[in-house]
Amino acid sequence: MAFAAESFLGLSSGFLRDKCRIYATFVAFNCALLGASSALAAKPEPWQMDLQPPAGSIAEMATDLHNMLLVVITLISLFVLGLLVYVSVRFRASANPNPSKTSHHTVIEILWTVIPVVILVGIAIPSFRLLYYLDRTADTDMVIKVTGNQWYWNYEYPDDGIVFDSYMVDDADIQADQIRLLSVDNPLVVPENTRVKLLITGNDVMHSFFVPSLAVQVYAFIGRTNEVWIDVPSGKQIYYGQCNQICGVNHAYMPIEVRALPRDEYDAWLSSAREEFAMDDNFIKPKTLKLASARQ
Numbered sequence: 001m002a003f004a005a006e007s008f009l010g011l012s013s014g015f016l017r018d019k020c021r022i023y024a025t026f027v028a029f030n031c032a033l034l035g036a037s038s039a040l041a042a043k044p045e046p047w048q049m050d051l052q053p054p055a056g057s058i059a060e061m062a063t064d065l066h067n068m069l070l071v072v073i074t075l076i077s078l079f080v081l082g083l084l085v086y087v088s089v090r091f092r093a094s095a096n097p098n099p100s101k102t103s104h105h106t107v108i109e110i111l112w113t114v115i116p117v118v119i120l121v122g123i124a125i126p127s128f129r130l131l132y133y134l135d136r137t138a139d140t141d142m143v144i145k146v147t148g149n150q151w152y153w154n155y156e157y158p159d160d161g162i163v164f165d166s167y168m169v170d171d172a173d174i175q176a177d178q179i180r181l182l183s184v185d186n187p188l189v190v191p192e193n194t195r196v197k198l199l200i201t202g203n204d205v206m207h208s209f210f211v212p213s214l215a216v217q218v219y220a221f222i223g224r225t226n227e228v229w230i231d232v233p234s235g236k237q238i239y240y241g242q243c244n245q246i247c248g249v250n251h252a253y254m255p256i257e258v259r260a261l262p263r264d265e266y267d268a269w270l271s272s273a274r275e276e277f278a279m280d281d282n283f284i285k286p287k288t289l290k291l292a293s294a295r296q
């Protein structure tokens with residue numbers, strides 16, 4: 001994360017970078033106090049005050065940007081508050097009975113135009129860098145199609161011929177190692193240390209595929225496919241998320257469970273999933289489908 005922060009904030013001032021580190025330390029300390037800093041906790045925690053621990057390069061960059069913006073916005077707010085307090089006291093009626101008639105001051109006007117522009121450019125550079133980083137879906141290792149439905153998710157592995165639905169586990173069936181309102185019957189299983197391209201679409205109303213720790217939030221529309229990628233880091237881990245677009249009465253009951261497995265465990269899951277969730281042959285190669293031929 002330190003490396004990402006270094007390169008990510010490359011054009012920011014050293015001052016901001018130091019502030020960022022101080023803030024990150026502060027947040028880590030708070031999280032530790034709240035018991036929310038566990039490296040394995042890719043889920044919301046009670047009384048959580050900060051973002052979930054970032055997983056993968058995208059989430060690390062997004063968290064670094066968030067931390068930097070928090071420093072910027074705090075400094076600006078404190079500066080404006082200090083000015084307000086100063087003028088309220090210094091220029092109060094009793095202390096300043098004959099107010100100045102000055103209405104223009106060229107130097108100050110230039111400063112209050114140029115300084116905000118410089119700050120905005122300083123914010124825009126890392127922001128655009130992250131946006132363009134997010135946009136690189138070419139170097140991914142595998143593709144999964146995600147379809148939002150009222151009110152469950154459907155996951156399709158087109159290269160492996162697998163498709164299955166993923167429903168929330170009801171309260172009555174919840175196991176000791178599962179989390180109420182977050183665990184599902186069939187999680188989205190991915191190999192660790194992989195870049196996965198997600199093709200996200202909808203089947204009825206608007207949904208949104210949101211996994212905070214992986215920093216992915218993409219709308220799922222009917223008739224449109226949104227493309228995004230996730231950078232699944234090393235380590236056996238579960239990343240929880242939810243639909244975060246209000247999509248009907250059971251909107252709160254269509255969680256997302258992304259389960260990252262070591263390669264050998266993923267292969268074992270894949271072979272059993274090929275039997276359990278195999279796509280219909282007709283679905284892969286419709287027998288009635290006739291492709292156009294140049295020889296006709």
Ligand SMILES: [Cu+2]
Pocket residue numbers: 148149206207208243244245246247251254
């Ligand atoms: Cu939804």
